[in-house]
Amino acid sequence: MKNISVLGSTGSIGRQTLEVAAANPEQLKIRVLAAHRNVDLMLQQIELYHPDMAVLTDKEAAGELLKQYHGNTEILSGQEGLLAAATYEKVDTVLGAMVGYAGLRPTLAAINAGKDIALANKETLVAAGHIVMEAVKENHVNLLPVDSEHSAIFQSLRGGYHPCLTFTETENRSSEVKKLILTASGGPFRGKTKDELKQVTLAQCLKHPNWSMGKKVTIDSSTLANKGLEVMEAHWLFNMPYEKIEVVIHPQSIVHSLVEFNDGAVIAQLGIPDMKLPIQYALSYPQRYDCSFGQLDLIKCGTLTFEAPDREAFPSLQIAIECGKAGGSLPCAFNAANEECVTAFLNGKIAYLDIPDIVRRVVNSHIPIPHPCLDEIEETDQNVRLMTRILIQHQ
């Protein structure tokens, strides 16, 4: 039985994680739920899953939850509550499904407490991949990808290496890999020119062609910033140089990503676009549980197509890759500027094309710190957010 803490339980990944747990009651026990401020859903989740502990980081929302709930689950609040959720002694696996940079501190706390991590929250690796991966090594924990592309690469790598190799041994075999190929749907605006993108609305942005996800990642998918973040995520997860990570547009989102080995073999993982499979695999690893969701029917799928990304119409992809290659504090700066711009766009404060424009201006003016420690990452995140907000105000 795996004992799980779900950080971000009320979000898209969090809710699907609970469905996976409900489908595998013999194997998975939800011990802790944590979210930001969704009182009603947290209340429902507590009543369904009976965790030992539930946390809302927003103190007012946690107060409201305490007023409405009178059962045995311990209710905590604030950052202290979140850290307790990440490090609770009865938990062995923490599923990181919070959105954005806010996931970094609790993820690190969980790793330092010796928990295995199932990670959806890619921004954590983008902002501080060197610190997170170092902590993973020092604490001898597993960091299992939930992001669909990275789960596909992880599974393809397992298929490509010698079966006797352990998890840790495969991590140092990047020389046997020619390249990782990350697939991208291309989002709702695939094929549009930069000029056509001036007119797009928020409602259009939020209509992903294949996946139903939270708002932030859906906007990132539409700008291709998501793929840029995922290139950095792959760099850290698989210890792979940027030169060996390629992005290919695959509008059907059936081939979730591929690995090309030095002998020319290309191994991929395919499936319907449903996050419950990568979530379940991260929680069942090294086993596989039965399928608790829809299965792939190749005949119904029909034609699968692939094309090059349009880096001119969607500059966020290139900006992200350049920041990743430059390293130091630049990926953290990219992430902070992008998060601020997406929030501003969601709130109607800037236009769609302002997102990459402002992010480009912010990262160009950022003076990078070569090997930032956690405090310097924190400082970078805060300073970049301030600067981005100033540019947003003057837009």
Ligand SMILES: NC(=O)C1=CN([C@@H]2O[C@H](COP(=O)(O)OP(=O)(O)OC[C@H]3O[C@@H](n4cnc5c(N)ncnc54)[C@H](OP(=O)(O)O)[C@@H]3O)[C@@H](O)[C@H]2O)C=CC1
């Ligand atoms: N959705 C998907 O299919 C995929 C998502 N991902 C990644 O997974 C992560 C989560 O995405 P998604 O589920 O879509 O996001 P959602 O916006 O749907 O959910 C976010 C969750 O995080 C909580 N949260 C937000 N801010 C804070 C905070 N400051 N402190 C504590 N909790 C917080 C929210 O709580 P509340 O509801 O109370 O506000 C909610 O539970 C992202 O990093 C995304 O890129 C990766 C692959 C696929």
Ligand SMILES: CC(=O)[C@@H](O)[C@H](O)COP(=O)(O)O
């Ligand atoms: C489901 C998932 O993993 C998302 O991160 C997905 O990748 C978004 O689709 P895009 O390929 O459009 O970015």
Ligand SMILES: [Mn+2]
């Ligand atoms: Mn993804």
